[in-house]
Amino acid sequence: MILSADAVKGIARAIGFDAVGIAPAALLSDEVNHLRAWVAAGKHAGMGYMARNMEVRENPERLVPGAHSVVVTLTNYYNSSRQAEGIPQIAMYARGKDYHLVIKERLHALLQQLRELAPGMEGRCFVDSAPVLEHAWARRAGLGWQGKHTLLIRKGLGSYCFIGVAVITAEMDAYDAPFTASYCGTCARCVEACPTGALSPGEVDARKCLSYQTIENKGDYPEELKRLAGGRIFGCDACQEACPWNKELAEHSVADFRPSPEAMNLTAADWQAMTPARFKALFRDTPLERTGLERLKRNLG
Ligand code: SF4
Ligand code: SF4
Structure with a gap:
């Protein structure tokens, strides 16, 4: 079965995705070799899952037998409102409903409509899921380049985007060319802005x-890093805030990503006094829920 790439993209845009590209389901050998070197250097810190499933990451056929195409979507989550200075800070991506839930629902809607066009088509969708290199697929699908802060950048959308991936067995009548340019040039603002020195051009050392x-580490949070965190208790946007490609962006249009004003105005004292019941009421179905109240309190300066 061969689908029209224009038709697939039209469906994806109608569902609400801000950009869509389609890559052939080829091997990601170079990208996986780079990942192997990063893991071998220990830069994945305690994320043991990054060291597993390399063959699955490399070969989309291991995810969907008979895979022919990888449809990659971007969803803008940029929000120009800022938390007050001096209160505990939450990364922009985490201020509304959990993106896994929102993007997965949209990707399932996409798959459903593609199955109507191509009966018998098989497919699976992924959002920030361990066996899929989303940034690599986005670049392969022509959506942008990987900035020196390691995130995907697309002109006009910047890097405040969630990447969704659908691996499908249908072929396309046309594929996007991979994005081979980089528009970082001599800029290194993200590297300079990183409060902990975790970033070198194109590579992050998760240990720092x-x-x-603040999100993943279930063990001890080194005091010297906490001192450098500047009040960030869940995630960090410093490298993205510094990026010139993230200036004058359009606001996202996803109602589910709108934050609760109460949750965004919590002081350190509010966090210290927070009960599990209040935490649940304020942060149910947000990315903070998985990290949990105990670790968020640990993250306070
Ligand atoms: S998220 Fe923060 S700490 Fe991590 S690399 Fe970016 S600026 Fe550095
Ligand atoms: S801040 Fe500069 S170097 Fe870093 S990702 Fe943006 S453009 Fe590239």
Whole structure:
């Protein structure tokens, strides 16, 4: 079965995705070799899952037998409102409903409509899921380049985007060319802005990264890093805030990503006094729920 790439993209845009590209389901050998070197250097910190399933990451056929195409979507989550200075800070991506839930629902809607066009088509969708290299697929699908802060950048959308991936067995009548350029040039503002020195051009050392420490690290949070965190208790946007491609962006249009004003105005004292019941009421179905109240309190300066 061969689908029209224009038709697939039209459906994806109608569902609400801000950009869509389609890559052939080829091997990601170079990208996986780079990942292997990163893991071998220990830069994945405690994320043991990054060291597993390399063959699955490399070969989309291991995810969907008979895979022919990888449809990659971007969803803008940029929000120009800022939390007050001096209160505990939450990364922009985490201020509304959990993106896994929102993007997965949209990707399932996409798959459903593609199955109507191509009966018998098989497919699976992925959002920030361990066996899929989303950034690599986005670049392969022509959507942008990987900035020196390691995130995907697309002109006009910047890097405040969620990447969704659908691996499908249908072929396309046309594929996007991979994005081979980089528009970082001599800029290194993200590297200079990183509060902990976790970033070198194009590579992050998770052991020093505040996003890893505040969200993923279930063990001890080193005091010297906490001191550098500047009040960030869940994630860190410093490298994205510094990026010139993230200036003058359009606001996202996803109602589910709108934050609760109460949750965004919590002081350190509010966090210290927070009960599990209040935490649940304020943060149910947000990315903070998985990290949990106990670790968020640990993250307070
Ligand atoms: S998220 Fe923060 S700590 Fe991590 S690399 Fe970016 S600026 Fe550095
Ligand atoms: S801040 Fe500069 S170097 Fe870093 S990702 Fe943006 S453009 Fe590239």
